Amino acid sequence: MHMITTFIVLSLALGSLAGNVQERAFSTRRRHHQRVARAQNNNTRIFKLEDMYQGDSFLNDWDFMQGADPTRGSVNYQSKDDAVNKHLAYVQSDGTTVLAVDDSSWVPEGGNRDSVRISTKKKYNGGLFIADFYAMPHGCSVWPAYWSVGPNWPNGGEIDILEGVHEQPANQYTVHTGPGCTLTTANVPVTGRVASTQCATINGDNTGCAFVDPDSRSYGKGFNLIAGGVFAHLWDSTGIKIWHFPRTEIPEDIIAKNPDPSKWKDPVAYWSASSCDMASHFYEQSLVLDTTLCGDWGKPTYQGAGCPGTCAQAVMDPANYAFAKWKINYIAVYQ
Structure with a gap:
């Protein structure tokens, strides 16, 4: 974002x-x-559980952004009270937290649809972050993201762990920074495909440096059909590594809440500190979950994605947002 x-x-x-x-x-x-x-x-490398966000903690320990979307999406982000009252943020009886886009109201063409964006009250300067999702939003015009961001964007950095638009086939992992940070692929064992290598925002270009996951189970419909899975990222002095584990392939040490990344498969994405100093480019970051519609990424790519009509027309119809829901088991932070 x-x-x-x-x-x-x-x-x-x-x-x-x-x-x-x-x-x-x-x-x-x-x-x-x-x-x-x-x-x-x-x-x-022993990791101790520091924060466990689960159930009502997503409502109580995260701030709800209210109002317009900074990425010019066709949404109205709701306050906590409004999101709860409109049944856009709630905890199911099994403890699963749901964050949803309104899928019951018609809106005029060019109008905005109610949605939710939340961010942790707590700030982080590194750690091992493990997010377990049962389902994620997807569909034409839908732009969901699980990410973290620091102050004075892009100088405090941004890490996009789970992000995409429309019905793209797989997840994209992206980093955004201030000047002086690039992605190097030399001697970096990863399973993802490099999409871009310039991490800094230069002359208004916000592309960032990114990897694309080769696994169709990492995003959207393919992710939801198998009851989701886990995204884990390790942010420390050596760099930032991200792993994706489909539901049936989650390591036992993650399930036991005793994670050991040294035993995991190669990460799908890795930004090495050899070409990007971690301490100066990533700091005081909040975790963020949101779903916007159209916006800076979704609107210009809408027709190229094979979606019908226009993005503004898609926003009108509530039936398009039946699957625009986060279903969250937990997000754990280890230090």
């Missing part, structure tokens, strides 16, 4: 103060990553 931030320099004195604050924050992040590196060198 892409956002635009306008920077205003107020005065030399304030700029100096901000610089000192940023320098202290950067030093803190650097020490965090150095501790992780020492642990890696000592082979003490």
Whole structure:
């Protein structure tokens, strides 16, 4: 997901103060990553559960964005109270959390449909993140994403773990940064296909550096037909790695809540710190879940995806959003 931030320099004195604050924050992040590196060198890769988001915690420990979509999607994001009252955010009797797009109301052509975007109140500077989804939104005009983002986009970084549009056949994994970060493919064992290598936003180009998953079970209908699966990503001083495990292939150590990435298969995506410093490009990130419609990605790709009519016409009909739902088992954060 892409956002635009306008920077205003107020005065030399304030700029100096901000610089000192940023320098202290950067030093803190650097020490965090150095501790992780020492642990890696000592082979003490033991992960402890820090946060478990499950059930009502998605309603209580995440903030609901209200109003218009920053990516110009055809949605009205709902407050927590409105999302709950409209049955767009709720917990099923089995503990599954559902985040949905309105699939009962007709809207005028060119209008917006109610949807939900939530982000963690807590910020992260690294860790092992494991997300278990039973189902994800999909369909023509639908643009869902599970991602994380830092401050002053793109400088604090963005990691797109699960993202796509319309009925694309597989998941796309993307990183967005400020200047000075690229994707290197040298000596990087991954199963995904490299789609782009420039991570920085340059001259308004927000493409980012990305991998495409070769597994049709990683996105949309193919994902939902097998009751979903797990996306795990490890963000530390060596880089960012992402794995996708279909429901029947989830490692036992993940199920036992004792994850050991060293025993897992090659990641589907890997951004190495050799060409992108982690501490300076990724910091203070919130996890985000959202579903928008059309927007900066969905609208220009709509007809090329083989979807009928126009994107604005698709938004009118509630029947198009019967499958525009996140069904979440849990998201766990380990340190």
